[in-house]
Amino acid sequence: MKKVKPHSQKNQSQYKPSLARIIAIEVESAVRDTRTFTLEFLDDAAREQFQYLPGQFAELSVAGAGEAPISITSSPTQPHPEFCIKRMGVVTRAIHNLSVGDTIGVRGPYGNTFPLETMEGKNIIFVAGGIGLAPLRSLIIYMLDAQHRSRYKDITIIYGARSPGDFLFKRDLKQWAQRQDVTYHETVDKADETYTGKEGFVPQLLEEVAPKSANAIALTCGPPIMIKFVLQGLTKLGFTPDQIITTLEMRMKCGIGKCGRCNIGPYYVCIDGPVFSYRQILGMPQEY
Amino acid sequence: MAKDSTKHLTSKLLPKKNLEQFLDALLKQYDVIAPVEQNGFSRYQKITRGTECCLKYRLPRNSIKEFFLPQDETLFFFEPGAASLSDAPSAKREPIIFPVRPCDVRALTILDAVFDDEQFSDSYYVEKRRRMRLIGMACLEPDDTCFCETFDINSTDGTGCDLFLTEVEDSYIIDVLTTKGKTLIKTLADAPQELIQKKKQQVAARRKSQSLKLAEVQNFLKQCFESELWEEMAAKCLSCGACAFLCPTCHCFDITDDVAGKIGRRLRSWDCCMFPKFTLHASGHNPRTKHAQRLRQRIMHKFSYFPENKSLIACVGCGRCVVACPVNLDIREILSTLASSTHPASP
Amino acid sequence: MELENQIEHELRERAQQLLAENVVDLIIGYGRGTLPNRVTPVFIRKPQDANMLVWNNHCQLNLVSYLQRMQSSSKIGIVVKGCDARSLVGLIKEKQISRDRLHIIGIVCDGILDTRATGEPPIPYASCQHCEVNVPPLYDILIGSPDEIKPKKPSELDAELAAFEALSPAERWKALEQEFSRCIRCYACRNACPLCYCEECFVDQTQPKWISEGTHPSDIMIYHLVRALHSAGRCGECGACERACPMGIKLRLLTQKVSRDVAELFQDKPGIDLERPPALHTFSTDDDNSTFL
Ligand SMILES: Cc1cc2nc3c(=O)[nH]c(=O)nc-3n(C[C@H](O)[C@H](O)[C@H](O)COP(=O)(O)OP(=O)(O)OC[C@H]3O[C@@H](n4cnc5c(N)ncnc54)[C@H](O)[C@@H]3O)c2cc1C
Ligand code: SF4
Ligand code: SF4
Ligand code: SF4
Ligand code: SF4
Ligand code: SF4
Ligand code: FES
Numbered sequence: 001m002k003k004v005k006p007h008s009q010k011n012q013s014q015y016k017p018s019l020a021r022i023i024a025i026e027v028e029s030a031v032r033d034t035r036t037f038t039l040e041f042l043d044d045a046a047r048e049q050f051q052y053l054p055g056q057f058a059e060l061s062v063a064g065a066g067e068a069p070i071s072i073t074s075s076p077t078q079p080h081p082e083f084c085i086k087r088m089g090v091v092t093r094a095i096h097n098l099s100v101g102d103t104i105g106v107r108g109p110y111g112n113t114f115p116l117e118t119m120e121g122k123n124i125i126f127v128a129g130g131i132g133l134a135p136l137r138s139l140i141i142y143m144l145d146a147q148h149r150s151r152y153k154d155i156t157i158i159y160g161a162r163s164p165g166d167f168l169f170k171r172d173l174k175q176w177a178q179r180q181d182v183t184y185h186e187t188v189d190k191a192d193e194t195y196t197g198k199e200g201f202v203p204q205l206l207e208e209v210a211p212k213s214a215n216a217i218a219l220t221c222g223p224p225i226m227i228k229f230v231l232q233g234l235t236k237l238g239f240t241p242d243q244i245i246t247t248l249e250m251r252m253k254c255g256i257g258k259c260g261r262c263n264i265g266p267y268y269v270c271i272d273g274p275v276f277s278y279r280q281i282l283g284m285p286q287e288y
Numbered sequence: 289m290a291k292d293s294t295k296h297l298t299s300k301l302l303p304k305k306n307l308e309q310f311l312d313a314l315l316k317q318y319d320v321i322a323p324v325e326q327n328g329f330s331r332y333q334k335i336t337r338g339t340e341c342c343l344k345y346r347l348p349r350n351s352i353k354e355f356f357l358p359q360d361e362t363l364f365f366f367e368p369g370a371a372s373l374s375d376a377p378s379a380k381r382e383p384i385i386f387p388v389r390p391c392d393v394r395a396l397t398i399l400d401a402v403f404d405d406e407q408f409s410d411s412y413y414v415e416k417r418r419r420m421r422l423i424g425m426a427c428l429e430p431d432d433t434c435f436c437e438t439f440d441i442n443s444t445d446g447t448g449c450d451l452f453l454t455e456v457e458d459s460y461i462i463d464v465l466t467t468k469g470k471t472l473i474k475t476l477a478d479a480p481q482e483l484i485q486k487k488k489q490q491v492a493a494r495r496k497s498q499s500l501k502l503a504e505v506q507n508f509l510k511q512c513f514e515s516e517l518w519e520e521m522a523a524k525c526l527s528c529g530a531c532a533f534l535c536p537t538c539h540c541f542d543i544t545d546d547v548a549g550k551i552g553r554r555l556r557s558w559d560c561c562m563f564p565k566f567t568l569h570a571s572g573h574n575p576r577t578k579h580a581q582r583l584r585q586r587i588m589h590k591f592s593y594f595p596e597n598k599s600l601i602a603c604v605g606c607g608r609c610v611v612a613c614p615v616n617l618d619i620r621e622i623l624s625t626l627a628s629s630t631h632p633a634s635p
Numbered sequence: 636m637e638l639e640n641q642i643e644h645e646l647r648e649r650a651q652q653l654l655a656e657n658v659v660d661l662i663i664g665y666g667r668g669t670l671p672n673r674v675t676p677v678f679i680r681k682p683q684d685a686n687m688l689v690w691n692n693h694c695q696l697n698l699v700s701y702l703q704r705m706q707s708s709s710k711i712g713i714v715v716k717g718c719d720a721r722s723l724v725g726l727i728k729e730k731q732i733s734r735d736r737l738h739i740i741g742i743v744c745d746g747i748l749d750t751r752a753t754g755e756p757p758i759p760y761a762s763c764q765h766c767e768v769n770v771p772p773l774y775d776i777l778i779g780s781p782d783e784i785k786p787k788k789p790s791e792l793d794a795e796l797a798a799f800e801a802l803s804p805a806e807r808w809k810a811l812e813q814e815f816s817r818c819i820r821c822y823a824c825r826n827a828c829p830l831c832y833c834e835e836c837f838v839d840q841t842q843p844k845w846i847s848e849g850t851h852p853s854d855i856m857i858y859h860l861v862r863a864l865h866s867a868g869r870c871g872e873c874g875a876c877e878r879a880c881p882m883g884i885k886l887r888l889l890t891q892k893v894s895r896d897v898a899e900l901f902q903d904k905p906g907i908d909l910e911r912p913p914a915l916h917t918f919s920t921d922d923d924n925s926t927f928l
Contacts, residue, residue, distance in 0.1 A: 015363040015543065015554065019371055042371070055382065064368040064552050066545045088570035090841055103371040137563050177540050224573075251576070253543045256408040259559070260540035261566060263589060264575075266596040285513055287575045287585075327883035331817065343839060350819070351879065358847035359819060432670065504840040524701070527823035530881040547849035557848040558819075565839055585849030613877035614666040614823050616675035 014256055017061050017105030018046035023080065025100055030166040033087035034131060035096060036073065039078050039104065050077055050109060053116065053194035054139035054276045055247070058083070058108030058253045065094035069252040069270070074135040075141035077148070081106075084134040084168060110255040111146065111274050114139050114245060123154040125211045128228050129202050129222025130161055133168055135247055135274075136221050140176070149181065156211050158184040160202035160226070164188055164195040166184060185209055208239075213238035228233045231278060241279035248273050248281070248288050264288055299487075300462040300514030301479040307460075311338030311386065314472065318421070319383040321355055323348040332385070341386070346431050348604055350593060351536030352385055352392050356399060356416045359533070363412070363554040368547055378415070381579070383474070387425035391436045391604040393448040397535035399446070401598040402539050404608030412556075421468055422450030425460075428490055430497035437499035441604060444491045457488045497605065500620055501627065505601065508630040509592040517629055518580040521622055523616045525562070525579045531609035531619075532586070537602045540566070561585045587622060642742060642779045643690040649776060650712065651685035659712035659738045660706060661697045671693060671837045672750050676701065688714070688733065688837070690778075695747045697875035698827035699723045702732050705825045710736055716744040717768030721871030721906025722829040724773050728909065729869075731832060736784075741774025745784050751883055761793045762874040762887060772907045796895075799888050811889070818880040824886055827879035830869050837861060863889040868897040871906035 024038035041047040052058075052072050060083060061067040068091040074082035087096045098104060124143065129135050143152050159164055161167045167186070177184040187198040187205045198205065202222065211218070218239055220230045227246060234244050250262035250269040262269035265275075265284045302310055314320050315338065322341040323330035330345045332352060362376040396417070401490035403413035429432070436443055450469030453460040462477045464470050512518075522541025524572045532538040542559040545552055559566060560625050562582050594602040603619070610618050646664070653659045666677030666687045674694050677687050678701075697719045703726075705711055714725055720741060726732050746759030746766065758764075769784045770777070802810060822838075825831045837845050838858050845861075846854040872891050877886040898904050 013363065013375075014408055015412075015556070016373055019373075061545075061554075062545045063366040063373075063488055064545050067543060067554075090607075090844075092570070249569070251569055253541070255561075257405075257408075258408070258539070258541070259411060259543070260561065260589070261542075261559070263561075263585075263593065266593045285588075287581065326817065327885070331882070349883075360851070362819055379647075411696070430761060511790040523678050523704075526700075526823060526826035526879070527824045528823035528879070530823045533819045533821045534881060542848055544848045546849055546851075555847065557850070564823075576853050610669070612881035614827050614881070616673045617672065618675075 004227075012017065015107070015254070016096035017059070017067075017107045018043070018050070020046070020106050021105050022062065022098055022102050022104060028084060029166050032131070033096070034084060034105045035087075036082055036169075037095065037098075037104070038074075038082045038086040039106065040080055041106070042103070046106075050081065050085045050106070052081070052109035053113040053114035054142045055135060056109040056111045057135075057255070057274060058106050058110065059252075060085075060091070060095060061107070062091060062094040062098065063105065066091045067105070067107070067253070068092055068095075069110075069255060071135035071138070071247075071274075073137050074107075075138050076140055077145040078112075084131065084137075086131050090147060107255060109202070110270055114275050115217075115277075116142075119184060119217050120151045121153065121215075123156070123212070123216040124152055125156045125201060125216060125218040127158045127206055127218060127220040127222075127234075128160070129226040130166060132220075132222030132226075133159060134221075135170055136219060137172065139219065140207055141172070142180070143202050144176075153215070154183065155181065156185075156209065158185045158187075158202065158209055160189070160205060160222075164192055164197075167207065184237040201229070202226050203233045206230060206233045210237060213240075213243060215236075219242050221247050222285065230270065241282055242277055244278035246277060246281070247275050250288060264283065298464055298477040299484055300464065300476040301460055301483065302460040302473075302476055303484075304455075308338030308341070310476075310599070311335070311341055313475070314384055314386075317381070319381045320486055321352075321383060321385045322387075323531070325404065342479075346429075346434070346600065347389055347391075347608065349608070349612070350601075351395065351606070351608060352388060353385065353395065353399060353536050353539070354395070355385060355420065355540055356413055357541070357559045358556075359405070361412060361556040363543070363556055365551060365553045367550060368552050373559060378537065379419075382419050382421065384421040386423040386424060387453060388422045388449060389425060389427055389606070390441055390443045390445060391434070391606040392536050393422065393424060393446075394436075394441050394604045395606070396448065396602055398537045398598075398602050398604070399539055401600055421450045422451075423469075423472070424452040424494075426452065426454040426491065426494075427497070428454070428455065429496060431607065433496075433610045434497035435500060435605035435607060436631055437497045438502060438605050439477075439603065443497060444494055447465050454491065456483050456490060459483065459606050460525065461487045486598060498626055499521050502623060503627075505591050505623065505627070505635045506595050508627055509588060512626045512632050513584070513588070515626065515629060518584045521625065522579040522583040525583055525617050526615060527562050527564060527579055527582060528614065529558070529560045529562060530612045530614065533558055534608040534612045535603075536606055536608070537590070537604060561589065583617075583622075587626075591623070639691050640673065642806070643688070645778050646683045646690050646714070646740070647688050649778065650688055651682045652653050653712050653738060654679070655682040656687060659708075661708040661710075662712035662714070662740075663701055663705070664687070664712075664740075665690065665694045665696070665698070668693075668828030670817060672748070674703055678705075690714075690742060692746065692782065693750070694744075694747045695750070695760075695875075697722060697829055697873045699726065700827060700875070701912055702737075702829070703832055704811060708736075708906055712738040712740055714740045715771055715774070716742055716747075716873075717771045718744075718762070718871055718873035719765065719770060719772050719829075721873075722873055722905075723768065724906040724909050725830055725869050725871055726832075734909075737775075739771070739774045739776075741771035741777045742883060743770050743779030743781055745769060745782060747839065748880075751755040760878070761795050761922070762877075762891065765793045767904075768907070771911060789892045795885070796888070796891060799892065811859075814884055815855050815859055816852065817884055818850075819882060820850065820855065820858070821881060823879040824876035824884075827875045828866070829873075829875070830866050830871075831862065836909045856882065858888055859886070863893045866890060867893045870894045 019042045020039040026036040028034040057071045059067045070083045073084040118265045191199040253259040257271040325342040332348045364373045365421045405408040424446045450466045452463040546555045590602040649871035662679040664675040668675045748757045749760045
């Protein structure tokens, strides 16, 4: 996976966030307490500095509550960075309590990126579950952008959620479903009256869609249990561990390889990840 | 770090009886950190008078890391709700640590590799490191718990210090190793040749600290990840932070917000991989719930993962964890147990 | 030394028997340490390993703190000193461990040497110098002979605690602040204490958050004061917390002080009587209410 050379920040505090204003909040899922926040940096230098690529994350903070690592869900082809955040604990709750116009601290971008160059000229299969779509969305939007679309071949998206109310980014899903150059499939674990689509788990849907492994790369993000079965499914379909890309989540603090928290084997998920190939993961201690 | 390579300018003489006076003179201009007698051990802390310095014990219980990576460090201040951040004021006087043992000096190179790496340099650490002056002291008689030799540390070598003292009879011979060090000993006389000769003899005859047979520690540890010995060895571990907090090379930390009334600060504080909450996710998932997994992380990080990344073993054999562990879970024993489990034939 | 050897010898014999006859499937005891004045906990499952057990005047740990971890063993033999047995009684009363799962190997103890004191000859820990439970209050087998122990003067305060009690409240606060300024928040004290068994200690809670992660004196003090209050009326004065502390902090000033206060107020010594309910779990109209003011 590509290591990103950070901008030289030698004499600057690595821990002091830049400040950004929230310019939009989208409630993605009321059931899962998930919202997307669109940010705009307060000063130009900070905006300039925040040059990111799909796969990276940032440390978001609310003064008084603390910091949390959150994937950048927008694509650099979009004008403003976006973060899709599920309410979990202290920091994420504090972020959810903010309104449009409030300020928020941002450190980053951190971490590596999806292997953009290796994926060129290949068929791309996305397999996402729940909030796992957040990091993948960045890449999907990036690839579908007119500037980049020709670099990648067929794009297939398989997305599942627990219930119809759990689908995130509904506006994007609709667009993807309509596009001619995207094959879009979705499923829910459990349907309700309003829902007419497929019912079943993501790994089952994957088996049905059965994407070809030749000249393809599959990217998967989602709950650990889903990942486990998706990996099995992909392997059955002939994908080698090098053709499968996923992201790892470890508890994080610094985001810059110092605090030791995200260490797993010789890797630091915050600088060597969060994007890893299945091959790399197979070589790691099973401690994630 | 320590790019200053002024090679061995001169050797100076400091009679032991003048030590307090020497420290008092330094105190006029610098903050002096020295061992202070406690309840059966000594502890590095800021002193106000030379007489407070206690050299009865070889290694103070705490390490010098807290003067580079404090247990409690303000990264910046903020007013909750207000959109501005302000820096914490930095100390005015430049600090000196006296005396620093060679193991602790080596530990700083390990911390340098973490905090001053090319990808991200940590300005808080780097700044403290730049300001610090180190007055080292040779170990001619290591303690029972010393095992610096295992990691090829020469306990009579002052590399990395500004000044380096070696005890000879009732004096210290001071080697001046940097220009920064030179400014500290302006008033001292040159050491007489005979004492310098004597020092050389003593150094040659020094008693070495014990060394463990750890041929290719990294390699045998690789085979040990799944070993059942972890469970066995960790059965008595209390999962406290004594070993890591006193270790001169352990550097894991937490970042949290600390608000008192109208003023808040982002706080960096020590943390360690032995605490169960270290890896706990907000979802409740925890990759290392067992004592054995955490002990394994501590050992593997120091002796396998860290060397793999930085080509340095993250232990200097100071033995602080050996002394401090309340249940005598001895890191030397852990390593030799693992080593012999992978080479059952060797003695 | 003679006496110690006898105890050690008998201990090994009895332990071997207990394991061989399947009376217990695990014995938690002391084994040889890696330093001259240290012992280390050992977990023995085979009769032939019983000779790993040692007994000497460095057996400073309270092994009771390991009991709750040993879920897989159905019957556990545990080596306890008198003070350790007090915390064991406490745990049984608080229903943390069932009496039926235990085979208590009580040892008559004449005091543990203070490894911190540098003088010669070595002296016992302050808490041992005034120990009133040389013979464990609860055991299945007892090793050692009570007659060999020189009687202590229990009513007498040890000098350190007496000096502390003599201070004014303001001076006491200052003394505590001074003592705790060395605390590095490693939590060895809490983790070594058999009675600190909370699933989540209040210092680790984040919702709500009680204290900050730093080393501000007030945060450290809150930790120690709350711990002392949580163990009031329960602490068996074994001193395990103080001996675990790598910074040599006299935790006893708080824990033992609070224990003594409880003993005076409620005429109760925790961990002595298995039948009597813990003092602070009961309320009687005769209770002395002077501390509420
Ligand atoms: C690389 C990466 C990308 C992520 N992307 C997203 C995202 O796009 N959207 C989203 O909703 N969540 C994401 N998470 C998870 C998110 O970071 C946690 O849910 C969040 O940190 C919980 O913080 P809290 O303060 O609300 O919870 P608390 O339980 O109060 O956590 C306290 C502290 O622990 C740490 N922490 C707890 N859980 C985690 C965790 N799972 N991962 C890392 N640190 C943790 C944080 O530092 C946090 O401040 C991501 C995590 C990682 C590592
Ligand atoms: S470990 Fe080595 S350098 Fe350190 S104090 Fe002991 S002898 Fe000296
Ligand atoms: S692990 Fe122990 S011996 Fe090694 S440097 Fe740390 S404290 Fe010293
Ligand atoms: S991971 Fe553990 S052993 Fe390594 S530096 Fe951090 S606390 Fe120390
Ligand atoms: S090894 Fe010892 S000092 Fe370290 S966590 Fe375990 S009990 Fe505490
Ligand atoms: S053991 Fe000592 S240093 Fe550690 S938390 Fe307790 S009092 Fe503080
Ligand atoms: S988050 Fe601190 S090292 Fe990775």
